[in-house]
Amino acid sequence: xxxxxxxxxxxxxxxxxxxxxxxxxxxxxxxxxxxxxxxxxxxxxxxxxxxxxxxxxxxxxxxxxxxxxxxxxxxxxxxxxxxxxxxxxxxxxxxxxxxxxxxxxxxxxxxxxxxxxxxxxxxxxxxxxxxxxxxxxxxxxxxxxxxxxxxxxxxxxxxxxxxxxxxxxxxxxxxxxxxxxxxxxxxxxxxxxxxxxxxxxxxxxxxxxxxxxxxxxxxxxxxxxxxxxx
Amino acid sequence: xxxxxxxxxxxxxxxxxxxxxxxxxxxxxxxxxxxxxxxxxxxxxxxxxxxxxxxxxxxxxxxxxxxxxxxxxxxxxxxxxxxxxxxxxxxxxxxxxxxxxxxxxxxxxxxxxxxxxxxxxxxxxxxxxxxxxxxxxxxxxxxxxxxxxxxxxxxxxxxxxxxxxxxxxxxxxxxxxxxxxxxxxxxxxxxxxxxxxxxxxxxxxxxxx
Amino acid sequence: xxxxxxxxxxxxxxxxxxxxxxxxxxxxxxxxxxxxxxxxxxxxxxxxxxxxxxxxxxxxxxxxxxxxxxxxxxxxxxxxxxxxxxxxxxxxxxxxxxxxxxxxxxxxxxxxxxxxxxxxxxxxxxxxxxxxxxxxxxxxxxxxxxxxxxxxxxxxxxxxxxxxxxxxxxxxxxxxxxxxxxxxxxxxxxxxxxxxxxxxxxxxxxxxx
Numbered sequence: 119x120x121x122x123x124x125x126x127x128x129x130x131x132x133x134x135x136x137x138x139x140x141x142x143x144x145x146x147x148x149x150x151x152x153x154x155x156x157x158x159x160x161x162x163x164x165x166x167x168x169x170x171x172x173x174x175x176x177x178x179x180x181x182x183x184x185x186x187x188x189x190x191x192x193x194x195x196x197x198x199x200x201x202x203x204x205x206x207x208x209x210x211x212x213x214x215x216x217x218x219x220x221x222x223x224x225x226x227x228x229x230x231x232x233x234x235x236x237x238x239x240x241x242x243x244x245x246x247x248x249x250x251x252x253x254x255x256x257x258x259x260x261x262x263x264x265x266x267x268x269x270x271x272x273x274x275x276x277x278x279x280x281x282x283x284x285x286x287x288x289x290x291x292x293x294x295x296x297x298x299x300x301x302x303x304x305x306x307x308x309x310x311x312x313x314x315x316x317x318x319x320x321x322x323x324x325x326x327x328x329x330x331x332x333x334x335x336x337x338x339x340x341x342x343x344x345x346x347x348x
Numbered sequence: 349x350x351x352x353x354x355x356x357x358x359x360x361x362x363x364x365x366x367x368x369x370x371x372x373x374x375x376x377x378x379x380x381x382x383x384x385x386x387x388x389x390x391x392x393x394x395x396x397x398x399x400x401x402x403x404x405x406x407x408x409x410x411x412x413x414x415x416x417x418x419x420x421x422x423x424x425x426x427x428x429x430x431x432x433x434x435x436x437x438x439x440x441x442x443x444x445x446x447x448x449x450x451x452x453x454x455x456x457x458x459x460x461x462x463x464x465x466x467x468x469x470x471x472x473x474x475x476x477x478x479x480x481x482x483x484x485x486x487x488x489x490x491x492x493x494x495x496x497x498x499x500x501x502x503x504x505x506x507x508x509x510x511x512x513x514x515x516x517x518x519x520x521x522x523x524x525x526x527x528x529x530x531x532x533x534x535x536x537x538x539x540x541x542x543x544x545x546x547x548x549x550x551x552x553x554x555x556x557x
Numbered sequence: 558x559x560x561x562x563x564x565x566x567x568x569x570x571x572x573x574x575x576x577x578x579x580x581x582x583x584x585x586x587x588x589x590x591x592x593x594x595x596x597x598x599x600x601x602x603x604x605x606x607x608x609x610x611x612x613x614x615x616x617x618x619x620x621x622x623x624x625x626x627x628x629x630x631x632x633x634x635x636x637x638x639x640x641x642x643x644x645x646x647x648x649x650x651x652x653x654x655x656x657x658x659x660x661x662x663x664x665x666x667x668x669x670x671x672x673x674x675x676x677x678x679x680x681x682x683x684x685x686x687x688x689x690x691x692x693x694x695x696x697x698x699x700x701x702x703x704x705x706x707x708x709x710x711x712x713x714x715x716x717x718x719x720x721x722x723x724x725x726x727x728x729x730x731x732x733x734x735x736x737x738x739x740x741x742x743x744x745x746x747x748x749x750x751x752x753x754x755x756x757x758x759x760x761x762x763x764x765x766x
Contacts (some may be wrong), residue, residue, distance in 0.1 A: 195738055199729060200672055206727035207660060208652035211713065212658065217646065218714040221617070221628025222643050226351040226368025228575045229417070233427045242505025243435045249504070252447035254438075256463055257515070257528075257535055294697075329668065360612030371638070379638035404570030419742070422571030428649050429588035441692055460656050470688060507594075553754030 151308035273304045286321060286336045293323075293332035356382055356390045357397075370413025433501060434478055445471040446480065449494050450509060452529050454484040456491035459529075463536035565591055565599045566606075579622025579711060598610070620710035620718060644687075644712055654680040655689065660724045662691040663702035 285291045293312070297305045310335065314319040323334045359380045364371065377387040391414055395407040407424050418426055438446065445468045448460050460468040474493065475481045480503060482494040496509065506512065515528070568589045573580065586596040600623055605617040614625045629637060636642065647655065656676045657669045669677040681703065684690045689709040693702045705718060715721065728734070 207656035220632040221626035240502035251445040339404040362627040418571040
């Protein structure tokens, strides 16, 4: 952990895979490869990876995204504390389980003759439509799956850029709206197009929490629209 | 006044409580670390205690072993408890599993898993336990087959499996079942194929970040 | 001297003997044809009797219901008779995954992986298979959500997940947090070119470069 943090290099220039391997090698040479340390290290590396991927995206706009080193450190801290918290909770669960190890439960099914009366007390509580719906859902072929897997996907970044710009002209919209009913490839390409828009300074987005909805808005500089149409 | 249970009796009581089938006094003696004669005497004492204290269960000697079972007096109440079908809302996994069974019965567990794209083990176990499905022999490959029960029909208010609602966009025909089965399996395989190539779906945080 | 068991207690004892999963006092009252309050009082009396008489089993309140389990004193003999431990222990990965699920439920696998920093796939699969967690629908991104089950509560001796200490109770000590913060901020400063020399003599820093 310390070793990584002490690395006085720009996160963007670090090959994280190298760091991981070097670190593990280092620990092994010193005969110190214990799981506790390795786990903490992995949490940290995962967080670094996420930060790095974000740093890579917007080019010079690091400050705007709120990732000055201080805040980056703060975010890492939150991550590490979270991991520690749940590891402690896990230890507590282990203790509970151990305390319970002397209590066994009967697993015998009740004698059949005591269960026979069940039918008399049964009422219609479920709607048969539930079953029809479930089977209907299972019958559905995944959308467009055959095409996507057999041929090269037909969605281009240019198409999705045009699509996003159309939406931008109408105002603020969410990512879900942008990819409504789209297949997975389209979703991915749309995301790529969105990153491109951000890089060009045409759009910004906000997302309150991870996994939450992404809101996309124009930055105002609509003049750049014509610049990139490839 | 309180009678403390003798240590050996207590151990035997615990062991019998755990065993659904009769246990031989030899096995009990081994487990309890006691002599055969002591064990037989302790079991005798336990049995008399249960009777005298009018407990809710009795100790019986069956098939060369000992087993605890409920006292016959408790059976009416037990029937009321166990007869109440447990009907919490079906989870999506249970609804899917049950739907496959009712439309294709008899159907094997591997087939259900293939259609759903994920294991149906725990859903099937719950449905079995609640008595809405039951085993119906084995397929030619030795897999357990399932079918629905009479309780299932009652809980869904159906007179017979033939009264099931029609599946939207699906024409009932003489080949109905075979075709339905084929189509379900095709869709299941297709889903499995999709799952295999889109591991990235498991990381929506990338998309959100 | 012999104490006769009260009729209601006797019935409840028989019912609990038959039920391997916790039964709510409401269900017991229905089956026994008694009032809720009477049932709760009788269960309390039964529990005290079992303790005082040092019986082989105890009455416990778990997962929102009542269930009988063996007394821990019987465990050595039970292990000899059944030749297996009650529940295999959890690996650290399984325990962490379970902790995240019980505190954040319903929670998706990617979220668990995010907190743990490593994939939770195989741990979650094992927990599912053991029945301590179950699927709870899907998130808006299509990821399967997990929650804990009644079996989890039963095995961990809990009445409900709310009985667990608040997650904040597991916060690292303020000293530890401060230490982490210092280290991280130092690293941040270093990267920004401020105070790049702080503490670098404390440990060899060549290993990662």
